[in-house]
Amino acid sequence: MSARPEAADQSRGSAFRGEGLRKIYRTGETEVEALRGVDLDVAQGEMLVLLGPSGSGKSTLLNIVGGLDRPTEGRLFYRETELTGMKEDEMTRFRRQNVGFIFQFYNLIPSLTAEENVQLVTDIAADPMDAREALEMVGLGDRAHHYPAQLSGGEQQRVAVARAVAKRPGVLLCDEPTGALDSQTGIRVLETLVRANRELGTTVIIITHNVGIGAVADRVFHFLDGQIARIEKNDHPIQPVEITW
Template sequence: MAEKTGGGANAAQPTFVARALTKTYRTEAGEVHALRGIDLELWPGEFVVMLGPSGSGKSTFLNILGGLDSPTAGQVLYRGADLAAFSERARTRYRREEIGFVFQFYNLIPSLTARENVLLATEIAPEPLTPEAALDLVGLSARADHFPAEMSGGEQQRVAVARAIAKRPSILLCDEPTGALDSNTGILVLQAIEAASSALKTTTVLITHNVSIAAMGDRVISFTNGHIADIRLNAQRRPAGELSW
């Protein structure tokens, strides 16, 4: 299969197809079964919320989608191409050009302004947004020349969202992006993710343990003990601004 990481999304074709996806880690205490045969499709432009307690497998699944980890067995196809078959060069290109990551901790460079932190991401992308456009999408135009130490935690996380979307990714993967934030601040971050996802038409996967956030997804996928326990379709998505917890 050709090592392709680009190309237009076909609405009739899933963005991702996982089949019998298994991940086992070997530790001194024995084997840890993080994923136990996951079958799932994710679709172009879809906003998916993944729920589950710590250790349920959702972060492992996200890391495999993002090319940060590989399955022990089974496969994940990205637009028909098997991620496990990618060379290291193709995998790096896939992460660089196709995937935007937002993690719980912001990981901004303290000595750089918000604009400069975002600019770093645009330098490795073929057709990036300008840092100013990315910061505007997350509502931080006025903070572009501020350093991380001069911003609140929520503002720093929104800079991290801007950094993730600046390269115009096809996929936005968010792992507990509000986990370190209070409700009011977390909602601002969710609004930033929501706006960016809508503007760029990304396939967005957001991991959380917060059940209240599930209402903003097209689908809600619940993980438990390495399995998918439930998949629920939201008849109508609720805007992030209407959420509270």
């Protein structure tokens, strides 16, 4: 049975609310049930970490709440707006206006500078911050005119974070954002995500296999076999620099 969602801080209001979310992938006659009736309630401004083995449903849920995929069954709301059943153009508008994505691999355009990579988002966002301001926020203001090949892996990931943060999204969805980084560089990336959460009020959801990262979150959802098996609440989240990597 899925863990109950009531542990969210209801005083903040809901960023996401899901009811009975199921996702079935079909290939010929084969069916794989990736999500098995998940209920969730994520508070606005919450820092949430999703833990669990590969194939447990974490990425499927992240893709659904980010509007990249749709549930087979169930209902999903972003604040007061139901996402379930939206038309494709409406879903595209939802993603563009509300969601920032950060992945394990940086997806920067090699022929553009760091600043120009961030501007790709600011040019289409409704109320963006200045691209240079976003780079300053991640500690890369002095690298604005460098190309990706001139940046370390950690610097490239921080440019990707700046690009996601620059449009002032309501939510940041991060799929293994430190997975390809060493511990010190990973901590710097996490510090940037924590700063976005605290200074901008952005809801941050992080998928990771690193159990230690859960200590920076308000809550940790432990996934198993397509369900939220357990919810862990942190009354006193720690700073990224304190993580046992």
